[in-house]
Amino acid sequence: MKTLRWGIIGTGYIAHLFASDFAHVKSGELRAVASRNKESADRFSAEFDIELAFVDYFSLINSHEVDVIYIATPHVYHYDLAKACILAGKAVLCEKPFTLNEMQSRELYELAEEKNVFIMEAMWTRFNPVIEQVIEWVEEGEIGHLHSVQANFNFVAPTDPSHRLMNIELGGGALLDIGIYPVFLAQLFFGKPDFIQNQAVLGDTDVDLFEQILLGWESGQLASLEASLISCNPNRAVLSGSKGYIEIDSEWFQARSCRIVGENETERAVEFDFPGAGYQFEVDEVNRCIEEGLVQSPNYSWQDSLELIATLDEIRQDIGLSYPGEAVQHHEEELHEHHHEHHHHKH
Template identity: 70%
Template sequence: MNEVRWGIIGTGSIAQAFAADFNYAQTGVLRAVASRSKEAADDFAERFDIELAMMDYFSLINSHEVDVIYIGVPNSLHFELSKACIMAGKHVLCEKPFTLNAIQAEELFELAKKHNVFVMEAMWTRFNPAVEQALEWVEEGEIGVLQSIQASFCFNGSQDPSERLLNNELGGGALLDVGIYPIFLAQLFLGKPDFIQNQALVGDTDVDVFEQLLLGWDEGQLAALESSIISQQPNRAVLSGSAGYIEFGQNWYQSKNLTLVKEDGAEHAIEFDVPGTGYQFEIEEVNRCIDEGLLQSPNHSWQDTLNLLATMDEIRQDIGVFYPGEPEPCEHDCDIEHHHHEHGHHKH
């Protein structure tokens, strides 16, 4: 395998966790970091022992020193920066949510195909050993027929309205930031839901701060999910089946322990002895895919990302949360007008 050379865009908390875990990855080398501030880039490079610190994103995007770029900046910038990387022939690992909506994601995947570059949403939890183990147990029929999923991702964040999570301009809100994880878990095991019900609280800054979701599938399965940026939760996840259940430990999305409980009460607990938060596993997946000449990961495919965004688009449409540049919620009425216009009934 040729050593895959990485660059990081952004120096915030998620980029820091990613850089720290890079040390635990078996493959790849972290070469460069870019920030809009020279000082931030220099500090980050020094802290994580990175050779190149760049003071603007485009120096990194156009650099011949890197093959793949990890994008760890606010949600509103994901689309433009991913697009720039793809156009420059760079492979991309973009933090979740991949884009603000499914339409943006479709455009990027088309572009990636055209430019022949690998692109993946950084759904790092997918590659967590505990999630891999749960998939294996379910596929082997250890809990019988999977019937329901319960999962939450809630925390009490900053109440400062200018803060990223509460900022509509930056693509803030509980759903895109943390709600995406429980939805991901449900869709990983059950696919895209056939119906969605939700109750949500939208705050003063026009972003959702709390929601409870019920996803349903035509075969009868249900997922009860919760996400919040205003309340604490143990953030456990349970997969319930006809012959037992699987329970993830606290903060399931990065949990290192997992318990299989059979219907007779027998328990099988596994503890994964892995360092860091767990970002190293997605790094290794990207390196493997690039080495094999793939444009997408079979384990978190473009379709998986589109399905996630489509579900979140539907929920946001329903609760009335829109981001700058998105079509406003007149769509249904617009369609009716458009339809009439075609038949010559449109009144001016």
């Protein structure tokens, strides 16, 4: 099997973490990087010993030297770049949130299916050994019937209004950047919620700074979640069951340890020793899937990704948070749906 050659679009913080962890992947080679700033591209390629540095995203996307592309730009650019990659026949690992909304995501997955190209949202936490262990415990009934998930993702972000997290033009705010993780954890075990309630605090730049989300399922499960760009928290996660609970240690989304506490306070702790931050595991998954000829990961499917963004869409709708350009798309979609309704009347 030939070694898959990877390219990275974007040279920010997340791209650095990803490139550092690439040293720990089972297979694959980091061949190229692209930044619109030549200095950044050159510096990044020198730091990680990457052969090719492009100053134009599309030169990388169309390069014959690259098989798989990791998109690490601000959220608002994901859709266009992922679309270009699929059309160029390149496999894609796109940083979360996959796109700004469900409609964009659905379009990309449909296109990937049509073009037979592998694509996955970079939900790296799903492939963390701790999360794999927790899934196993829950599936084996170690804590009995799972009733609730509590999870936070809080940190104090830069307040500079032009920073991507504070900038509505770049798809900023707590929900899409970090709230996506607690919602992911709840849906990993319970699926798409039947009921959604939330309270949010918006900042001066109109992005959401802080929210608490309560999700409910008709089957009787609940999730209590929090995301904040303005406060600190231990960022642990607790899964409560009828026979015990599981605690995922701080910070749960990149944890190295977890414990299960059963009746009579019996405790079993598991610790995983892995290098880096843990981005290598999603790369291993992508390489494995491509080698097996899959277009999506069975462990984090297109459906999982769509159900996640659909929940985030509903929460944003409730908050009243929309991003520039979204209204236009929704209007087109409504016209489209309207057209279909007329079509049905003819039958």
